[in-house]
Amino acid sequence: MNSSLSQMRLIIDGAASAYHNMAVDEAIAKVGRFPTLRLYKWSPPAISIGYFQSLKQEVDICACKELGVDIVRRITGGGAVFHDSELTYSIVIPEGAVSDNIIESYHKICNGVILGLAEFNIDARFAPINDIVCVDKKISGNAQTRRYGQILQHGTILLDVDVDKMFSVLLVPDEKMKGKLIKDVKQRVTSLKSILRREISFDEMAPAIVKGFSSEFNMSFISSSLDKEELKEASELTKKFMSKEWINKR
Amino acid sequence: MLKIFKAGKLLKIEIEVVNNSISKLKIYGDFFLHPEEGIEIIEENLLGCSYDFNIIKQKIDTILKQNNIQAVGIDSSSLAEAITS
Numbered sequence: 623m624n625s626s627l628s629q630m631r632l633i634i635d636g637a638a639s640a641y642h643n644m645a646v647d648e649a650i651a652k653v654g655r656f657p658t659l660r661l662y663k664w665s666p667p668a669i670s671i672g673y674f675q676s677l678k679q680e681v682d683i684c685a686c687k688e689l690g691v692d693i694v695r696r697i698t699g700g701g702a703v704f705h706d707s708e709l710t711y712s713i714v715i716p717e718g719a720v721s722d723n724i725i726e727s728y729h730k731i732c733n734g735v736i737l738g739l740a741e742f743n744i745d746a747r748f749a750p751i752n753d754i755v756c757v758d759k760k761i762s763g764n765a766q767t768r769r770y771g772q773i774l775q776h777g778t779i780l781l782d783v784d785v786d787k788m789f790s791v792l793l794v795p796d797e798k799m800k801g802k803l804i805k806d807v808k809q810r811v812t813s814l815k816s817i818l819r820r821e822i823s824f825d826e827m828a829p830a831i832v833k834g835f836s837s838e839f840n841m842s843f844i845s846s847s848l849d850k851e852e853l854k855e856a857s858e859l860t861k862k863f864m865s866k867e868w869i870n871k872r
Numbered sequence: 873m874l875k876i877f878k879a880g881k882l883l884k885i886e887i888e889v890v891n892n893s894i895s896k897l898k899i900y901g902d903f904f905l906h907p908e909e910g911i912e913i914i915e916e917n918l919l920g921c922s923y924d925f926n927i928i929k930q931k932i933d934t935i936l937k938q939n940n941i942q943a944v945g946i947d948s949s950s951l952a953e954a955i956t957s
Contacts, residue, residue, distance in 0.1 A: 672902055673908045674899070674900055674901050674902070674905070674911055675901070675902065676884065676898075676900040679884060679900065697908065698904075699902070699904035699905060699908060699944075699945075700902050700904065701882075701902035702902075724904070724942060751881075751904070751944055765904070766904070767906070767908060768906050768907070769907065795876055872898070872900060
């Protein structure tokens, strides 16, 4: 049985480091006091790898250091993501608020983003397991974890994408095929700038995403920020995400 | 030995087999498991397992069921195939 949400906290954050961003997402889930939608940005640019990925197989650590790109391991599965010009969302809701079926729950939550994109007349659709596509090109990747009695799902919405820059920090299985792979990815990935044929900022996109989630979940938002306990938890968790032990976990 | 296997999601396997049983195993990829700690449970419980597709698949099914682990983007079949390919 799904319990209904009528109200949710909204946090619109500025740009922060990869470690802080991941720590705040987990802190909100860990404290679990308020169902929350959070929108945020990344500075400096960063690679986040999924829980199950091997750091040394996926990331060119030297290149990241040279280019000032941070590297963080997520608590969620999924692939390696390059965070630069994007609007990132995270949603924390109690287990039971959406389906126990993981893919169904991805679909429900991604619908919030899809309705938000529709505010700009962008016709996007859910591509299971965890993607949002526009005309068969990926515009959003999403990842979910269920812990602390909560569902935490976070995802990217690409405002702009630089595939060459992405591949300057990611490793590929076969270096000889890198050129072809880059060409392939350029065909399969898109951004709001590409679709709308103009620059679009985080500030312009954010209200649309809020509206999308409001419609999908049929509820209102109250703007707020982290409480004392969440701030303390986030501070502790930032240390975890920065630790060699965590980043080298696999 | 590193193997790369494309199922629903990508799987990368590092494995050592001694006397036809698994002596070392690491499973990497862009899949999802709930709970995520299930990956360590799977890896640990496959140590000593005979290096045989059917035996490994059955063992994984048991591990998933006994530990209430939900796999998304992979299943016991694709995992066993990646391990034994």
